[in-house]
Amino acid sequence: MQPVQHCVIGVDIGGTKTAAGIVDAAGMLHASASRPTPATAGPAAILATAVGLVESLLAQARTAGLLPVAVGIGSAGVIDARNGSVVSATDSLTGWAGTPLAAHLGREAGLPAYAVNDVHAHNLGEHWQGASAGAPSTLLVAVGTGVGGSLILDGAAHTGERAVAGHVGHLASPYAYDDAGRALPCSCGRAGHLEAIASGPSISNLYRRLGGDGDAATARDISVRAAAGEPVALRALTLGAEAAGQAVGGLANVLDPAMVVIGGGVSAAGKLWWNPFLTALRAELMDPLAGLPVVPAVLGADAAVVGAAKLAFDRVNVPEETRV
Numbered sequence: 001m002q003p004v005q006h007c008v009i010g011v012d013i014g015g016t017k018t019a020a021g022i023v024d025a026a027g028m029l030h031a032s033a034s035r036p037t038p039a040t041a042g043p044a045a046i047l048a049t050a051v052g053l054v055e056s057l058l059a060q061a062r063t064a065g066l067l068p069v070a071v072g073i074g075s076a077g078v079i080d081a082r083n084g085s086v087v088s089a090t091d092s093l094t095g096w097a098g099t100p101l102a103a104h105l106g107r108e109a110g111l112p113a114y115a116v117n118d119v120h121a122h123n124l125g126e127h128w129q130g131a132s133a134g135a136p137s138t139l140l141v142a143v144g145t146g147v148g149g150s151l152i153l154d155g156a157a158h159t160g161e162r163a164v165a166g167h168v169g170h171l172a173s174p175y176a177y178d179d180a181g182r183a184l185p186c187s188c189g190r191a192g193h194l195e196a197i198a199s200g201p202s203i204s205n206l207y208r209r210l211g212g213d214g215d216a217a218t219a220r221d222i223s224v225r226a227a228a229g230e231p232v233a234l235r236a237l238t239l240g241a242e243a244a245g246q247a248v249g250g251l252a253n254v255l256d257p258a259m260v261v262i263g264g265g266v267s268a269a270g271k272l273w274w275n276p277f278l279t280a281l282r283a284e285l286m287d288p289l290a291g292l293p294v295v296p297a298v299l300g301a302d303a304a305v306v307g308a309a310k311l312a313f314d315r316v317n318v319p320e321e322t323r324v
């Protein structure tokens with residue numbers, strides 16, 4: 001009998017969008033699709049959206065002659081990668097805590113399913129097919145709506161004893177204070193954390209506090225205004241970037257990864273963000289880390305889908321005789 005090519009359906013559940021794709025064992029993305037996440041409609045609706053995408057892609061894969069062997073999921077929130085359930089989540093996914101994510105999708109798909117936090121999935125994708133491919137260890141930090149991180153050691157994401165490892169956004173930052181010396185409130189309920197100064201929404205808040213014009217300015221708007229020479233926009237973007245750079249430099253001293261990969265929408269703002277970020281990062285590094293490679297993520301929106309698929313390929317047991 002001719003062996004068939006295996007594939008996994010990778011799924012990325014975020015606060016605004018749920019994406020999924022057919023990924024083969026060599027890491028090639030054959031097809032993908034996405035739908036808006038019904039983020040405030042409750043876990044049943046969020047799961048139904050993911051199941052709909054998975055079922056559609058399973059059918060496409062089989063029509064194309066591929067054999068789906070598992071489902072891999074990256075999701076926003078704290079995800080227990082051992083059982084694929086949601087430990088906790090912010091309000092961006094209403095009621096998501098406690099959802100048996102992998103068990104539900106696996107049952108609906110009729111396949112083994114595995115889940116991990118979406119930043120770990122992003123890192124696994126970049127480490128398999130992207131910016132850190134082949135690196136013995138890598139630290140990824142994503143600066144976007146939130147600030148997240150992930151460390152890969154020996155090919156696997158370090159998720160910690162309570163699934164919390166990688167929450168770079170909740171490091172204390174000396175930048176996360178207002179002019180009166182009060183710690184800025186953080187999404188985790190605490191204050192003075194990196195995410196409260198470096199995330200996209202935090203840069204928008206900072207821009208307003210500094211006297212910037214416009215209630216609805218997003219970090220993207222602010223980076224455009226900074227590029228056009230608006231001093232307040234440049235100041236807000238620079239402070240966010242310096243805060244992130246200082247924290248990532250400190251983490252590099254702690255972890256000594258082979259390389260650092262930076263992703264997320266805020267980091268896509270270009271050199272007005274990257275230059276102060278890198279200067280602040282390099283200023284923190286101990287001498288033996290002077291040559292540390294720090295590079296942008298390259299897989300874009302597909303990274304977490306590809307990385308979630310890698311997680312599933314690493315975990316699933318496929319009978320040897322059908323392996324390709």
Ligand SMILES: [Zn+2]
Binds near residue numbers: 189191193
């Ligand atoms: Zn926090």
